[in-house]
Amino acid sequence: ADLAPLNSDTEKDRIDWSQLEAKFGAFPKLPDGTKAGAVSKTLTNEYWRSLGEGYKSFGDRVAVPVVYQAAQSEGDQLGQLTIAEGLVTQGYNVLLVSPQTDSNLQPIMEQAKAANVPVVNVNDAVIPQAEHYVGNVQRDNGVRVAKWFIKNRPDGGKVAIVEGQAGVYAAVQRTDGFKSTITEAGKFEVVASVPGNWDRQTSYDAATNILQQHPDLIGFYANNDGMALGIVEAVKAAGLQDKVAVFGTDGISDAYASIRAGELTGTVDSFPVLTGEVALESALRLVAGQKLPRVVATPQALITKDNADRYSGAGDAVRKALLEDAAAGN
Amino acid sequence: MPVPRLQFEGISKEFPAVRALSEVSFSVGAGEIRGLLGENGAGKSTLLRILSGVYRPTAGSVLIDGKPVTLNNPVAARAAGVAMIHQELQQVPQLSVAQNMFLGHPLTRGAIFVARREQERRAAEALAAIDPTIDPAAPLGSLKVAQRQIVEIARALLDRARIVAMDEPTSSLTPSEFERLAEVIAGLARDGVAVVYVSHKLDEVFGICQRATIMRDGVVVGSVDLAQVSEKAVVSMMVGRELAQEQHRSHASSEVRLSVRGLASATKVHDVSFELHRGEVLGIAGLVGSGRTELLRLLAGADRASSGMVEIDGKAIKLSSPRNAIAAGIGLVPEERKREGIVPLRSISNNMALASMGVFAPRGLIDHTRLKRVAAEKMKRVNLRPFLLDRPIRLFSGGNQQKAIIGRWLAAGTRILLFDEPTRGIDVGAKAEIYHLIEELAAEGHSVIVVSSELPEVIRLADRVLVMRDGTVAAELDRADLNEQAIAAHAIPQSETQAGKAQGHRAGA
Amino acid sequence: MTDITEHTAARPMAEFLHRFSVRDAGTLIGLVVILAVFGALVPGFFAERNLINILQQSSINACLALGMTLVIISGGIDLSVGPTAALSAVISASMLVAGVPFPLAIAAGFAIGLVCGLLNGVLVAYVGLQPFIVTLGTLSTYRALALIYTGGNPVLGLPAGFRAIFNGSLFGLPLAVIIVAVVALIAWIILKKTPFGEYLLAVGGNEEAAYIAGVPIARTKIAAYMISGLLAALAAQILIGRLGAAEPILGNLWELDAIAAAAIGGASLMGGKGSVVGTILGAVILGTMRNGLTLMNVQSFYQLLATGLIILAAMLIDRVTRGRG
Amino acid sequence: MTDITEHTAARPMAEFLHRFSVRDAGTLIGLVVILAVFGALVPGFFAERNLINILQQSSINACLALGMTLVIISGGIDLSVGPTAALSAVISASMLVAGVPFPLAIAAGFAIGLVCGLLNGVLVAYVGLQPFIVTLGTLSTYRALALIYTGGNPVLGLPAGFRAIFNGSLFGLPLAVIIVAVVALIAWIILKKTPFGEYLLAVGGNEEAAYIAGVPIARTKIAAYMISGLLAALAAQILIGRLGAAEPILGNLWELDAIAAAAIGGASLMGGKGSVVGTILGAVILGTMRNGLTLMNVQSFYQLLATGLIILAAMLIDRVTRGRG
């Protein structure tokens, strides 16, 4: 039976991560010698390294070895495919993949199916044929930041977006979520939406130019934290740190540090370590024969100076906080 | 007997697959001007390149003033007192004349900045001896070949060396420039410098050298006192046989093959008209810069004419590219072989076949067997040496490269051949072969145009001569009227005729 | 006389060198060394399945590198292969999704490749701009066109029939590998056996001399870029057949891999020199390396390190086997 | 006689052309056209503040492009500038964070740049490998080293005192701009006034002739790569001063911008040609374009398109003003 192409943001067959245990019971016993292979986008971004830590910590907990590989750079699509194919041939019991693009790991789906290995698509780009997806809703990143502006800047004003690499799924979705939400609110004007190419320096220059043209700007939204931190420096250099709010995405540790220091206004943390744990847990449940829904949604939260401490403790503390959030329904 | 200034002892040099020099030994005294003669590929340049530190010998040693010297690189050679003028111009077109002359050992101010003015002044001094009109500040790339060669000579003079090696320094020079160079060389000799002088122009060698060393196939066949021997004897030592003195024979018919009317280029050629017959050899003489090369390039389609028309066999043709010209049966053997002639990394056969690839590939694929066969045949005809058809052409001596280019047009079945200085840098033996070849081509019904600055060459070959001056045809001389004085009289602009008269036998350009 | 015997004796050797040059032998030795090292370190490296994997994974780069080799031989460079592939891919794909018959959609993709190459070629050959900078400009331009055309979204849902064309197997070998092998054979024939190949070598070797000898300089150069564009389009078809989707950002950094393969294989960026056999070996070296490093589970930073070092090592090995100059 | 007066009359003109070449004038016209277009379209484009912005944003690329120009003139290319900068940045930064005195940490960064350049230079000059492929190899290698050294993390928290060094202003101009202007002046002097500058031109223009003339070929090339490495390190210091953090992935694709600036400014990738003035103008053209497009809020796909088209247009304008050949 052909599956409909997956849209992780809207798929009906989904479950929140917090409900896994409730619905499918305690973690099952695995066949002996189970090992998991994981391919990430790149290790040059802390987000993906944290995801790997999540795999590893859950793997250690249930005594499953996890191999975690990554392409040499973001955008190295064929390199990533090569890696994934290598993992299939090497006989891992389950594959966790975070593809560079929606389609570059497509051939893996077929090869893995032939080898009877389940594949879990973890975050970011979405393989249309994916039978299993664990991750957050990309669009929601932008939406959350837009909502902060709507709530905290009731008078509205000019805002600007600094985008990631042109054409990348996460960048497109996040930008769109922010833009449409804030535009609908009425009082805001998106005066610029320009490429930052995931690059700190490019974002710095772009922000400088935007600020110079719109000194009355009230905020920036950047598609990731690295770019947001570049923007923060530009804002400081322009002497506007009290007037301009800057938001990033991902929740890397530097972003937390900057938030605590009162420079970065906030970021949307999607909790990569926890996501990694949940993803591996889901994957191993599949290996054990459980039938999970197609999408397991992982949490995210808008982090600002007020709540930074709540979300930045050791793994279990965050897990607890997020479980509370989930129970509270936000 | 005093210690010789320069002594070669048992020098051998092997290249992959070629033994260029074996056991070369001879010596040159201080104040001596020694001619070094030999056919193309005899190993003259290789020997001098060893002397100037560019190549290292496989065996043997060089002694200067009786002491063995190690010449591992050009800097060491210069430090040992050797200056060299290379056969291939070794210059950087982007730099100025003065910068080129001082390249590698610039004059500096405070050991940091180049003393540009001082360099230009000294360069001008050195140039003045031969051609004072060259501007030392001009970019070298803007100079004509002849001027570049003068710069190369002047550069060697700057060094105040104990030994000056000159590898065909006059291949692009006019006789009057040669006269001035001869004085300069005599001056060097008076100062005790040992000069080694390589040239294919025997009259030059006889004019300025006391003795000459003659090489053949990488070995020294002997050194002779030039006062005691005839040119003919020297030539037979060089080529290993007697060269028959050939007389001009005309094969021209009355049938007009090529007809040119009012041809002009945007820059240098004005209103040139002439006819070329089947089987005719038409010489074009004139001063350097009179527009001869440019005229040939127009006919070869390499440059675009601004006006005029060209007919072949009565049919008007458009010469908008070399391809058109080749299709119409015209082929050019260019003046600057290295720059416009050869594709250095490709073999002799491939260089030969380049203009007639279509012929060798009737059904799209190159018939290599046929190509090899034709190449072997044509190259035998032009007497390529060494006879290695698959060897990259860059490894051949200049004369042999020229033979391959001539072979190119033979293979392409060209009916109208344009030769621009066909024997520049080519030895007497090969020269005779090329003359012979040109005659054969004419006899077969080809039409030939030969541009040459060597008047004896023009007179030897041509059925008829056009003399060019300032881009126009100043005169047309029939065979009966051909002599050097007549050509010179038309070639030299009137105001200069007085000065020009002084230059006796080769008052050509 | 002596001359003649000498040269007949030298002939067979020269003939052999002509067919499989010393330079290619150097590259082959490089490949053998790398294979031996991985074979020793990675169990199952020599499994048939894995060797086929290596070939398949090298095929796209090999395809591009062949076109790149021709361009490099002509004295140029083509940085725009990735975006050309992307543009060709998204246009073919959107036609396929719209139900256009396969041959037409594929032909359209190839046409795009040719047009992209044509533009590069015209700017280089007729306008006389530097190849590096022309294709740097079109690199951005073509990518932008692909993004604008798709609005940045991937084109999904390619028909299964289409995918089968480029994605099947024949005699146990992936079709992509066979296609690229055929392309390599054609490229080899072009370079060794046709006037056009000779013209490429001549134009890259000495443009002025080639001009005087009647070589159609502009047409030769343009043809080289068009072939490069066409092969980029072919690579794109193979890839979208494999992936089942076409993305506007496909082909990122392909140019560097293709240039590396050509250079490892002996092409000189000064023009006039390059080898089809060498380029294929170069592409397989790069593919082997990636495969081997992945199987050894080398972390990505160290893989990057290894990539760099192996490019340098391959060039060094080659330098040594071939001797100076 | 007439000759002599003629050529002395021609001297001042030649002198002038020597100082500000026709080619540079072409580039200047290109810049003026672009400025005029943006000035007409973007209100406030000519505000002093914005012009300073443009200079500041061009400064890093200009700094790299100057080194690139010298390398290109010598007949080479340096693709590894970005990773060299990254390596230098993270090592300086981690020393700064560890409390090492500024001068020492900065010197260490510069030393890294020099060493990276030295390695490139040695592989090109002594081993005789192709510059493109050597620096393609070191591009990966140096990047990998930067990533391994930092584990992929940025180095944060640079001391404010350090940041002030490269981030201040003088006479209303950002220090970065002044530093790069001084570097440009030095580069100009090197190229026009010193033996080394002549050697660069000679080596790139005709290596064989330069060798025969006794130019120290290897040392000249190595020095060019070392200067390029040093300027990459300087660019890195300026950047981390500005951003307050050093990332191992800093400098991605810098090489393309630097090459584009040099090429727009008239450097020929065949070697022997290039101009300091032209390169600076080229860098400012690229900077102006980015600035103008951002101010016009051009959507990212169209910015990419504009980047590509403007590189092509700049080359075309230049071609026209300069005439064929």
Ligand SMILES: Nc1ncnc2c1ncn2[C@@H]1O[C@H](COP(=O)(O)OP(=O)(O)OP(=O)(O)O)[C@@H](O)[C@H]1O
């Ligand atoms: N770099 C090289 N590699 C291989 N063979 C070479 C090389 N240089 C010269 N030769 C060969 O060495 C021989 C001697 O060449 P050389 O240039 O010394 O001759 P020459 O006497 O100067 O000739 P010409 O009068 O044409 O200048 C020739 O057979 C030539 O092909």
Ligand SMILES: Nc1ncnc2c1ncn2[C@@H]1O[C@H](COP(=O)(O)OP(=O)(O)OP(=O)(O)O)[C@@H](O)[C@H]1O
């Ligand atoms: N590179 C150059 N730069 C400037 N002027 C040149 C250049 N080459 C040739 N010229 C000019 O063009 C004119 C015609 O040169 P051309 O080479 O056609 O003369 P030629 O009669 O063939 O001389 P030669 O005997 O040297 O070949 C000369 O007067 C010369 O001043």
Ligand SMILES: [Mg+2]
């Ligand atoms: Mg010689």
Ligand SMILES: [Mg+2]
């Ligand atoms: Mg001439």
